Amino acid sequence: MRAALAEAAAAADAGDVPVGAVVLDGTGSVIALGRNRREAAADPTAHAEILAIRAAASVIGSWRLDGLTLVVTLEPCTMCAGAITSARLSRLVYGAADPRAGAVGSLWDVVRDQRLVPVPEVISGVLEAECLNTIRTFFSERR
Numbered sequence: 001m002r003a004a005l006a007e008a009a010a011a012a013d014a015g016d017v018p019v020g021a022v023v024l025d026g027t028g029s030v031i032a033l034g035r036n037r038r039e040a041a042a043d044p045t046a047h048a049e050i051l052a053i054r055a056a057a058s059v060i061g062s063w064r065l066d067g068l069t070l071v072v073t074l075e076p077c078t079m080c081a082g083a084i085t086s087a088r089l090s091r092l093v094y095g096a097a098d099p100r101a102g103a104v105g106s107l108w109d110v111v112r113d114q115r116l117v118p119v120p121e122v123i124s125g126v127l128e129a130e131c132l133n134t135i136r137t138f139f140s141e142r143r
Contacts, residue, residue, distance in 0.1 A: 023056035032056035049080035075102035081110035095131025
């Protein structure tokens with residue numbers, strides 16, 4: 001999660017909402033990084049999770065990310081939750097819940113929907129206060 005928080009800080013420095021993501025292999029080594037780049041790329045799909053998933057697929061040479069873990073600072077939205085399921089990630093770890101757009105339990109629960117297989121393991125609340133503080137600080141400085 002610390003590596004994901006570093007990516008979130010880099011996103012904030014670039015003027016994007018501070019969300020960071022990393023993909024870990026089975027040994028826990030980081031194989032891919034992602035940070036929000038919607039503003040920088042003028043791309044509504046440039047969420048941290050999507051960019052990290054794309055980078056991981058490139059590294060391993062397959063869209064099937066079985067056995068890999070996505071770690072992200074904020075609960076994924078519906079688009080990202082769908083990508084997690086489509087990529088067949090084995091585990092999702094996230095920090096802060098997103099009551100406005102979260103699709104891993106807050107508003108919806110896309111990744112744990114038994115009709116969509118495989119269903120990844122979900123671990124939430126990792127460094128939650130720090131992840132939430134990153135988002136709150138970003139928005140408080142802009143209002």
